[in-house]
Amino acid sequence: MSTRAALDGVRVTSPVPRAVWRSLADSDPYALPTQTPQWLDAVCDGGRYTDVSQLYEWPDGHRILVPLVRKRYLPTRLATNGSWPIGWDIGGALCDQGRISKEQAAAVVERLAGQSVRATYFRPHPVHDDVWSAVIPTAARRKPRMVQTIDLRAGVEAVWKRFSSSKRRNIRKARQAALTVECDSTGRLLPIFDRLYRQSVERWATQGDTPAWLTRLRVNRKYSTRYFTSVVRHLGATCQVWVLWHEGVTTTALITVSHGGYTFALANAMDKRLSGPIHGQTYLHALAIEQACAEGRDYFHLGDTYPGTGVTRFKSSFGPVDYHSAGYWLPPTRSRNGSS
Known part of the structure; x- marks a missing residue:
């Protein structure tokens, strides 16, 4: 030193x-x-x-x-x-x-x-x-860079009111479906998340103008299995892996990490064919936001996004503040x- x-x-x-x-x-x-x-x-x-x-x-x-x-x-x-x-x-x-x-x-x-x-x-x-x-x-x-962050300081009811009407409606539908959710901080659910994430990479590779092989290479190198394993190992109880099942079938997963006033939605993955109809991503994010409120967090950080994309529209429906940096x-x- x-x-x-x-x-x-x-x-x-x-x-x-x-x-x-x-x-x-x-x-x-x-x-x-x-x-x-x-x-x-x-x-x-x-x-x-x-x-x-x-x-x-x-x-x-x-x-x-x-x-x-x-x-x-x-x-x-x-x-x-x-x-x-x-x-x-x-x-x-x-x-x-x-x-x-x-x-x-x-x-x-x-x-x-x-x-x-x-x-x-x-x-x-x-x-x-x-x-x-x-x-x-x-x-x-x-x-x-652009990030979107939900202000939780007014409490869960105020946060809920800032969700779009369609977002609230989809969450209500999800609550009525035959869904099972697990949240774990031991790493036990990480293989399930990683499998869904690699499946998502294959879907992303077919979208946009970038050659599929190049998209696979970039994403799998940047967010490798080792990357997620390292985060889960070193962040311990502050890192949670969420998994959602519908009628016994895995559909959606989310990783959150927390410290002090922030919970951060680090990464998410899904089988779009199965998760889309049940609004799995919306439901898992809503549960993670509710938990962050219950833990007394001040903000829910939705991560990087790119203006004009479907991902940005998905995040915007939760009522976040946009930060351009x-x-x-x-x-x-x-x-x-x-x-x-």
Whole structure:
């Protein structure tokens, strides 16, 4: 572990001690499940990445933590830092009490861009996007993102009223059907989820203009069986696999992860032929939202989406708030002595 003074008195520690990371994840009301030390363990599972997280401490005691990894076996100058690598969702920054100023954000970005790596991918939390976007260098490459989040703070009845009328009607129909639902956090149901997910990949491969083989390659590489296994293993009881059966036949599955004020719908899968008529995806999401309300969560994060798609319309019918944000590829900057 190295600790040194930098950026006009800001103390930087890397990697971040676990106890400090846990403390900041508990302090930040906007902390996502993907910003916890357990998520870091899932990212690093298998040995591909190493922890290069950074803790920034200002003289007044304010702290900001950047979850960060680097590919383990590449020379530093050829490697990229990721917060997180694309496919591992939002890393961004954890902040004491969820507070960050533009000056603090600028100091963090300056140091991230000053690393001796080929580039750094930094994806901040959408709620702070206005702060970060104001200090990102113009040379950075922007990757637009949109996420949808349901505000649960007014309680389950208020959340229900924000569902579209057709969504409420379909949930009522599902409740009257011969459906069986299981929710498990031991990993026992993961093989069922994964089978439905690979089946969904085959369906997605036939849609759109991308060649089927390329869609299969991209999705199966990004969201492999190992990916889901790592998440379930390291997040433990905070990761739940939901499975829905209709008349004894598996139709639909969902994975959620939770931390603090957030539950995150990480991934879903279905046999569309069987799940569609019973509104299985709608019903499982509704159950997960109800559970998040019962657990006292503040938000239900529906994940990334793309405007104008069927997936976006499906999520929009739950009454979420849309956040338009971005991930940023930060190119390395020259240090004062002229070296990268």
